[in-house]
Amino acid sequence: MLVFDGLLALLILGLAWRATSSRDLFESIVVFIALGLMIALAWVRLSAPDAALAEAAIGSGLAGALLLATWSRIEPQTDDRVRAFSWSWALVFSGLAVGLLLAFAQIPADGQGMMDEVQAHIPQAGVAHPVTAVLLNFRAWDTALELAVLAWAWFAQQALNRDHTPRYQALDGEVLQTFAKWLTPLVLLVGAYLLWRGATEPGGAFQAGAVLAAGLVIYSLAYQHPWRAGRLNDWVWRLSWVGGFWLFVMIGLVGLAMGVGFMGYPPAQAGGLILLIEICATLSIAFLLAAMFSGHRDTETLASKSNKES
Amino acid sequence: MAEAMGLILNGLSLLLIGLGLAFFMAGTLGVLRFSTPLNRLHAVTKADNLGLGLVVAGLILQAGSWALVFKYLIIWALVLLSAAAVSHLIGQRAYQQTRQTESGETP
Amino acid sequence: MSWMLPALVLWPLLAATLGVLHQKHARHWGLVGALGTAVLGVAVMGLETSSWTLGGWALPLGIGWRLDQLAQWMLLIGAIVGLFVSVYAWLDHTLPRAFWWLWLGAWGAMNALFLSADVFNIYVTLELLGISAVALVAISNKAGATQAAMRYLLVSLLGSMLFLLGVALLYGEYASLDMVYLAQQMQSGPVMFLALAAMTVGLMAKTALFPLHAWLPLAHGRAHAAVSAILSALVIKASFYLLIRLWLEVFAPLDLSLAFWFWALLGSLAVLWGATQALVTPSLKQLVAWSTVAQVGYLAIGLALMIDAQAQFSWAWGLVGLILAHALAKSAMFLAVGNIQQRAGHDNLQQLGYVLRTERKTLFAFGLAGVSLAGLPISAGFLAKWWLLELSFDHQAWWLFGVLILGSLMTAGYVLRVLNLALTNQAQTQSLQAIPAGREWLVLILASLAIVSGLSAQSLWGG
Known part of the structure; x- marks a missing residue:
């Protein structure tokens, strides 16, 4: 499963890159929809089926439909500008990524959050x-x-x-x-x-x-x-x-x-x-x-x- | 005897799923290699529908309950239905566009 | 919990909803909503400070609400400015009716934000506030409004994302979202510094603090005057309020020894850069917008001095004074600009001489607001800036002393740039549009408040 998860993670990164870097707006939208589906898969792998359902239905499905509806209303366009690679932004976001990796290593891995608290009050909540x-x-x-x-x-x-x-x-x-x-x-x-x-x-x-x-x-x-x-x-x-x-x-x-x-x-x-x-x-x-x-x-x-x- | 049955079932199921995946691969290759929308559509619908059918058949052999079998069949039927409708739409657009370019109209 | 607290959020949202349902009378529903919300915002000053959990679930399970003095003051500032802007907008027939439901949505969201003690709940209120504020910019029909709103949207979303990232890190570390509880548990560590950094950058962008200010003059240049007043006086203050909460409360136990330099330097740069731009920009509205960039710098300097003082949280009143003074003066200024701009049909400074001369009340209001912004005696701005000078004196931060004085001089400079025009003998070049007389009086009263509140608000920081 580790191989599958690794491939999934790489695929998500690749699709995200493609969606943002593509010069063709239509292609960006289609890739964005695929990206949403892959993220939904990732939620499934993280045992968060609620988030997976929401991501697939809203993040990928309806957001994609909204983007396509918008696209249908604007002139077809491709972005022909030469893009300068921005070192400052690259620095900011790679710094953030490194920081998040470090933080991920620091935060207790068995963290249950408020799960115990939630479970203790389920009987009074009205739903299971x-x-x-x-x-x-x-x-x-x-x-x-x-x-x-x-x-x-x-x-x-x-x-x-x-x-x-x-x-x-x-x-x-x-x-x-x-x-x-x-x-x-x-x-x-x-x-x-x-x-x-x-x-x-x-x-x-x-x-x-x-x-x-x-x-x-x-x-x-x-x-x-x-x-x-x-x-x-x-x-x-x-x-x-x-x-x-x-x-x-x-x-x-x-x-x-x-x-x-x-x-x-x-x-x-x-x-x-x-x-x-x-x-x-x-x-x-x-x-x-x-x-x-x-x-x-x-x-x-x-x-x-x-x-x-x- | 039961063990042997189990082994045969497992083997058969693996075979079916493997075959299904092969069809998926073929369909994907078709999408990548063929040049016109209609050709690509031809490749992907045939291969994927059959591929999914084989995978579902393989999974059914492993299913422990009739309820699960029923769910697999529903999934297959729904995918067939939407694939048919969607490929019809794509095909229609592709056909309209080819006709437009052939007759020299601006799209 | 008093019914007034939910009403502070729900009343404006209800009026906005009725406006959407009954669009022909959106304006009237809007005024009803605004009057009610303003009354509630003032009345809340009389409530006892306390904290509650919603739905009767004890912390950490439920969402905490709290009404302390800081929250009370923020609600009050929103009520005063909101009232004036609403009446002004009611008299401005060029505003589309969507203004009302968007503005009341933003007001309700701000009130919910000030009441909340829960960092995730605050994120949700930021979403509602952001979406309404961006749409408020976009409803302008001036050229470029859509692009400016788009830029504001991206900045606002990026800011919210970074804030949410910090919330996730806090939750991951302490399994709680309550600010009071988090402050008690807070321990130094790289994760917490990352959380603080992410949330700070996100909120800085929303507050338009240098160097993340570029969206603000763009958005202001094209928005309606009432919208600019709301944005500059209130919306960016909501995110600055969160910076106060985070730096002086939630993350206060961390070792923040470098924080003074961070905030003081950024604040000083903002003061000088904003004022420089205000001195050279050719448009009146941009001038006031750049002035906001500069004045946000003062807020940052105030925050720097407070962090360095290791002062108790209750000492933050000087900051409230700064926020109050700027909110009153800046809303008065934008509304005054709105009067002039609508009368002349443009806001090109060089051609405004004649209009400024004929609009005496509005010009006087602009001058009064400018007095408070520059920090001349007896105005609210004077007290707030005096407080800054006193603190930097205490800290022996002499260079900061210099920046503050220079900033005030530059403020006086760009205010005089406008006032001077009224003295030139420019002849009438175009026909003037009529505007309701009530709007001139309204702006004058608001600007007078910016001066008078200086007399009454001395109690704020005990001197």
Whole structure:
């Protein structure tokens, strides 16, 4: 296995170099996606399946899709500048690398971190999987703020450019549409499964949300417009972006009022509340990530477009 | 007898996985050596689908439970499905582009 | 825990959310959010200082929040500056409505940062703050705004990464993320110096401390005036606040004997380089931006003197005075520049003579803020800089004495560069845009605060 790990490490370094040094933007993106998959493999080898799932789904999959969507909107470009090798940066980063190696040798190898502490409190946490217990209970405030970060990233994107649908290529035939149709139930199933499994095993809202978002991305690729269910009002969409965060902190405030502290739950209800929060968080994450990819066609944008056309 | 069965199963499974890997190698070589997108696609889809099938068959022989067998089969089916859809898309783009260059249009 | 503490974070975020949901009235929701947050930020001064863990989980499992005097003062500074900037922005109809949800997001993130005692939680707040601040720069429609924002984004992300690296090293060594606990456990060793170095470089970049300042004048030159005020007065102070926490608290047990030279030298270079650039730049907004680079140097010198003093943490009030003085003066200056720039339609110094002459209130406000920046008597800046002089006198750091005096003279120089223009007899060359009269008064009141707070803030460092 040592050989495999060594090869994996070298491959990761090589791909990272290629992704940053390539002159062709498209090639950089493709290599970046491959890099994400290799890093996910590395997480598996480090016995961190949660991180592996997140890296594969978000770091490689959706980030890659976002990069490609951006690429489709800008002029094809290659970077023809002659690149000077910067000794100062090379020095800074090799210094950092050497320092990290030394630090790695110094830090206790059998360090358990807070694992004992976490295991001791699992019975009161409402969920059995330690990662989920940390994310949704012990350090719920971090996770709530991460949901806010994701929402604000999308608000920022909206602020900068109202129309950011990818530039789709015309498709012949209906292969992709059929594929999307077949995939939809599977995506829903896998998303729900990952969410449900998070209580006891690796999985949870971020991974489930990413899988659902991937399904929505495939839908918008196949039909060349963002997914919209029926005639739902814009308000429903906007609420879906912030619903996860606000439900989370509202329950946190109830905790404050009930005397278990801000962002705390009464232990007896913890399991149910966490599941409720995770469901809403999953939906928020899915719709936020999908909106970042395919844009959100609200009535305002549509109106301004038809104004321009007329 | 049971031991002999185990040995045969292991051997067979190793053989299948080895064969599968050989197909993967061939497919990868094809991607590297062939010149046009369609040729490369031809090489990689054939070789990879068969390669994965052989690897899955080999793993099934080692699987301890029917649930695991079922999961392996699902993985194979899903990869086949997405490979088919994706290679169709790549092929379509490649075909469109070749036609455009042949007819002298600017892409 | 008082409900006010969560409200400090959640109220601005709620108003921002309502603004997103109800975009036609984002401006009004924004003002409601800003007023509420400002009231809360002031009211927090009346709360008892204490610390809590969130969710009722005892340390080290849960996330710690703490309200000490330093946090209270930072929240208060945010409240005062935030209030003025918000009212100014409300009167500025050129701002896109996205300003409101981004600014309130940044404000909520800063409040969460000041309350947190947990280094990883602080990283998360830095993410929220960074993404909002970068987008605030990018919403400007001036040419080059996108590139400047992109550069700021990269610097900000690199800074966050380095901070996170330090967090990982701290956690790996002590299995805890709580700053108080870490400070108690801290033992000298190469790993801790690496953690300190990584976090320091990351935060220096976010604070725009020389030599990692290049993004700041670029971003300021193109951002809206209100955004520049927020960035210079508050956002870079949030990362400097973390430097104070790290150097004077978490890593204080380490042997930091060389730290004085590190901070004093970088600070001096920042003071001199920033002021030199401010003396020669052709644009008014760039002048004020370079002035920020210089003034951040004073903060670094203050930090150097505090570390060298081996002084107790409670002594850090001089630093708070510096932050307060700069936050008030610099926000007043940027808002004044915003008035002038919008009136004239440009900010090219050579052609501003006529506009400056007609905008008396705004010009007076600019002058008052300049008095405080240069550290002339009775202003808040005077007290803060006097404190620096006193400390460097105590340390017999005579060269630092010289830098401080020279820096103040140069500050007076670039402020006079602007004031002088009003005395020239330049004729009107272009038609002027109208701006709401309220904005002139607002800037004048803010600048007066920069002077008056010098009278009232003497209690800050007991003299």
